[in-house]
Amino acid sequence: MAARxxxxxxxxxxxxxxxxxxxxxxxRALARYRTLTTRALLDFIPRGGPPYLYELVSxxxxxxxxxxxxxxxxxxxxxxxxxxxxxxxxxxxxxxxHNAFLLHDDVQDGSLARRGGATLYREHGxxxxxxxxxxxxxxxxxxxxxNRSILGPETSWHLVRExxxxxxxxxxxxxxxxxxxxxxxxxLEPRDYLHMCLKKTAWYSFxxxxxxxxxVADGAxxxxxxxxxxxxxxxxxFQVRDDVLNLTGKYARYDLMERYGSINFARGAARQLAGAxxxxxxxxxxxVPDSEYKRFILEMxxxxxxxxx
Amino acid sequence: MAARxxxxxxxxxxxxxxxxxxxxxxxRALARYRTLTTRALLDFIPRGGPPYLYELVSxxxxxxxxxxxxxxxxxxxxxxxxxxxxxxxxxxxxxxxHNAFLLHDDVQDGSLARRGGATLYREHGxxxxxxxxxxxxxxxxxxxxxNRSILGPETSWHLVRExxxxxxxxxxxxxxxxxxxxxxxxxLEPRDYLHMCLKKTAWYSFxxxxxxxxxVADGAxxxxxxxxxxxxxxxxxFQVRDDVLNLTGKYARYDLMERYGSINFARGAARQLAGAxxxxxxxxxxxVPDSEYKRFILEMxxxxxxxxx
Numbered sequence: 001m002a003a004r005x006x007x008x009x010x011x012x013x014x015x016x017x018x019x020x021x022x023x024x025x026x027x028r029a030l031a032r033y034r035t036l037t038t039r040a041l042l043d044f045i046p047r048g049g050p051p052y053l054y055e056l057v058s059x060x061x062x063x064x065x066x067x068x069x070x071x072x073x074x075x076x077x078x079x080x081x082x083x084x085x086x087x088x089x090x091x092x093x094x095x096x097x098h099n100a101f102l103l104h105d106d107v108q109d110g111s112l113a114r115r116g117g118a119t120l121y122r123e124h125g126x127x128x129x130x131x132x133x134x135x136x137x138x139x140x141x142x143x144x145x146x147n148r149s150i151l152g153p154e155t156s157w158h159l160v161r162e163x164x165x166x167x168x169x170x171x172x173x174x175x176x177x178x179x180x181x182x183x184x185x186x187x188l189e190p191r192d193y194l195h196m197c198l199k200k201t202a203w204y205s206f207x208x209x210x211x212x213x214x215x216v217a218d219g220a221x222x223x224x225x226x227x228x229x230x231x232x233x234x235x236x237x238f239q240v241r242d243d244v245l246n247l248t249g250k251y252a253r254y255d256l257m258e259r260y261g262s263i264n265f266a267r268g269a270a271r272q273l274a275g276a277x278x279x280x281x282x283x284x285x286x287x288v289p290d291s292e293y294k295r296f297i298l299e300m301x302x303x304x305x306x307x308x309x
Numbered sequence: 310m311a312a313r314x315x316x317x318x319x320x321x322x323x324x325x326x327x328x329x330x331x332x333x334x335x336x337r338a339l340a341r342y343r344t345l346t347t348r349a350l351l352d353f354i355p356r357g358g359p360p361y362l363y364e365l366v367s368x369x370x371x372x373x374x375x376x377x378x379x380x381x382x383x384x385x386x387x388x389x390x391x392x393x394x395x396x397x398x399x400x401x402x403x404x405x406x407h408n409a410f411l412l413h414d415d416v417q418d419g420s421l422a423r424r425g426g427a428t429l430y431r432e433h434g435x436x437x438x439x440x441x442x443x444x445x446x447x448x449x450x451x452x453x454x455x456n457r458s459i460l461g462p463e464t465s466w467h468l469v470r471e472x473x474x475x476x477x478x479x480x481x482x483x484x485x486x487x488x489x490x491x492x493x494x495x496x497l498e499p500r501d502y503l504h505m506c507l508k509k510t511a512w513y514s515f516x517x518x519x520x521x522x523x524x525v526a527d528g529a530x531x532x533x534x535x536x537x538x539x540x541x542x543x544x545x546x547f548q549v550r551d552d553v554l555n556l557t558g559k560y561a562r563y564d565l566m567e568r569y570g571s572i573n574f575a576r577g578a579a580r581q582l583a584g585a586x587x588x589x590x591x592x593x594x595x596x597v598p599d600s601e602y603k604r605f606i607l608e609m610x611x612x613x614x615x616x617x618x
Contacts, residue, residue: 107436128491134480171443175361183360
C-alpha cells in the first residue's frame, strides 16, 4: 500500500451539528470523501510494470488535491438514494481523469509547480509526462469499464457514453484556450471566457460528476440533463475564483489589473455565478429528501467562492 | 469531404492472377483497403468545432500512411467469414489509434518529420499536438463504442476489453523505451528489445488488428489468443526492418554500425522473424478456407521485410 498522501486525514462520518465555523461540516465531509477516494485510487494503481510509469501515475494524487470532483459524485449518488460503494468506482475514475488532465495541461501551459512540487514534466521530461498522462487516462477508462461488474451492462453503458461526451467537451475546451494563446487573441468577451470554462472546466469537474452520480444512483432512469445548468454555473464560479487566486497569490504581479478593477470585477462575477448556481442546485435537487449528502452539495457552492486554495 | 490523401488510388477488388511482380497482388489489395479506410476515417472526423482541433486530426491521415494495420483487420475478418462492412469501423479505430500514437510519439521523440511533412508539434507547438493526439485517441474510442450499434452489445464489449488491453501494452512499451532514453541504458540484449517491440509496436499494429478482425467475424466465439504468436513475430520483423530503414536512409550516418555488422545482423534477424511469423500465420489460419483475404495476410509477412518505406 502506498504512503498516505499528505493532507489526507482519516475522518469518521460527519457527526452532529456544525461547530463554530459554518464551513466545518463541509470541510469534514470533504476530507472524508477525499480519504475514501484517494485510498481506492492508490489501491487501484498497478504495482510493478516498467519504470517511469505507474509509480509516477500516483505522484500527483499523493500530493493531495482537494478531491472536490470525486466528492460531488459520491454526494450526488448518496443524495439520490445510491450507496457510496456503488459510486466509489466512478469517483475514482473522475479523480484519475482530473489528474490526467493536469499532467497534460502542465505540459501544455508550461506550468512550473503543481500541488507544492515541481510539475511532472519538469522532473522527468515532456515525453514521460505525456505518457504518464495517457496511462492515468487509461486507468480512468478502466474504472468506467469496470462499472459493468458493479452496475450491470445498461448503466455502465450510459456511463461510457457520458464519459465520451465529457472527454470531448474537455479537449474542445482545451483547444479553444490553446488557440487563443497561439493566435494571441486578446479581444475576448465574458461570454467567450464562459464558453471556454463550460467546456474545459465545468463539464468534467461538475456536470460529469453530477450526472455520473445520478446515473449510478438510479440507472438510466434519472434525467441527468437537469444538472447541466447547476454544473455550469458552479463550474464558472469555481474557475473565476481560481483565476483570482492565481492572480492574487504571493508571486502574482497584477498592479495593472488591480488598477483597472479587473480583480474586483472577477470577484463580483464569481459571487453572482455562485448565486445562480445555488438557485439551479435547489431546482435540480427539488423533491430530493434532505440529507447530509444534499447539504454537502449546497454548501459546496459557497465553498467554491470562499476557498483560498 | 476532405481532399483525397496523396498516394490513395481508387482501385477495384484485386482481380485474377498476379502479373509480372509477385508483390503486385499485395500492393493492389493494400491500396484498396487503404482507400476504403481513409475515406471512412476522414468522413468520421467532425467538421467545425474550435480551431486547431479536428482539422489537425486529419493532418497525418491526409498525408497517406501505409494503412497496413487497418488492412490486416479487414483481411482477418474477411478470411474468417465476416464482411468488410462489419469490420470497417474497427479498421478506422485502428488507424486513428495509430495516428494518435504517432502524434504523441513525435513529441516524445522530438522527431522532425512525419510522412513527408513537418511533425505536428513543430508546426503548431507541443500543447496543440498533445491535444490533437488526445482528440484522435478519443475519436478512435468513439469508433470502438459505436460498434455496439453494428455488432451488438456482447461483441462490442469484447472489443472494448481488447482495446483496453492494447492501450495498456502500448503505453507500457512506450514507458520502457522512454526509460531507456532517460537513464541512457546501453547494455540491452536482443530479448530486451523484442520485449519492448512486442508491447510498443506488435500489439497495437498486428496482434490487436488480428484479434479485432477475428472478434468481428464471429463474435466472442473465436479463440483470439491463437493470433498472439503470429502478431508478435510479424511485429518484431516489421520493427527491425523499420529500424534498418531509419538507419540506412539517405540522411542516416551509420558508418560505425556498418563496420561492426549491426545492420546486416538486423537484416538477418528481420528475415528470421518473418520466417517464424509465416509459420505462425499458417498455424493460426489452419483450416481457414483459401481466399484473397487469407492470401493478403500471408503475403503481408513477406512485404514487411521487403518494403522500402
